[in-house]
Amino acid sequence: MAYLGIAARRIGTVSRSVVSSRSPRLRRFTRRGALALVAGVGAATVLAGCSAGQISETAKIQPAVQGADAQSDSGTIALRNLTVLFRGDGDATYTAGQDAPLVVRIANSGADDDVLTSVSTNAAESVVYVDSSASPAASPSGKASPSGSASPSGSASPTPNDQPPGKDRFDLKVASQDMLTLLPDQGKYLELYKVRRDLRSGQTVRLVFHFQKAGDIRIDVPMAPPEQVTERSPAGVEHPEEG
Numbered sequence: 553m554a555y556l557g558i559a560a561r562r563i564g565t566v567s568r569s570v571v572s573s574r575s576p577r578l579r580r581f582t583r584r585g586a587l588a589l590v591a592g593v594g595a596a597t598v599l600a601g602c603s604a605g606q607i608s609e610t611a612k613i614q615p616a617v618q619g620a621d622a623q624s625d626s627g628t629i630a631l632r633n634l635t636v637l638f639r640g641d642g643d644a645t646y647t648a649g650q651d652a653p654l655v656v657r658i659a660n661s662g663a664d665d666d667v668l669t670s671v672s673t674n675a676a677e678s679v680v681y682v683d684s685s686a687s688p689a690a691s692p693s694g695k696a697s698p699s700g701s702a703s704p705s706g707s708a709s710p711t712p713n714d715q716p717p718g719k720d721r722f723d724l725k726v727a728s729q730d731m732l733t734l735l736p737d738q739g740k741y742l743e744l745y746k747v748r749r750d751l752r753s754g755q756t757v758r759l760v761f762h763f764q765k766a767g768d769i770r771i772d773v774p775m776a777p778p779e780q781v782t783e784r785s786p787a788g789v790e791h792p793e794e795g
Contacts, residue, residue: 619655620756620773624766628662629726631769635776636744636757637736644750645775651717652676652744652751654773656734658761660726667764668724668732675757676744680718684739716745726763751775 619633637653639645646652660666671679726732734741744757751757756772763769 622771629766632657638776678720
């Protein structure tokens, strides 16, 4: 604003010296031109300031990190917005040996139903289908350990923690013109069983989905971000995206 004042004074001095010997009509036109020039300089300065502020505010907006998409060679089966679910407990979201749930959506635009039979990866021991709504498996019907018998020396029954939470072979139907959603918060989902390395935000996991008709679909699935800015937030406060 100080620059505006100096510019105005200089323009006023020049205009007075020019019009001092001219007619009153010429003085009016010259004075109007000087005022218009000052107004133009002021407008340019204000616009420059607004532009700088706009760039500064825009720089604070973080783009939403999308999941991975892929489709079959035939184009009938599409994987939509796949991510590894974020845990949010430190730098290593999942440490080696832990299980990592997946967020999966599968769309079938074909005329026929298809079936997802398995998912393979080198990032974990296996990819299993978890159905937490199913009742626990019962012991073999009618069979009990003989009275007084003991387990063979040195062997022990597997503990629940040693067992995968689901099967790595399954038949998940993807109906024609429909979408199959496998989400952890809905109780039926796919999970990386015992990841082989630490997984951190920003990394990806290579998966291969195997379908009966559409064949194999390879996809690099990213770790979901801890939070996503969905709107411009005052004072640097960020609002995590719900979902």
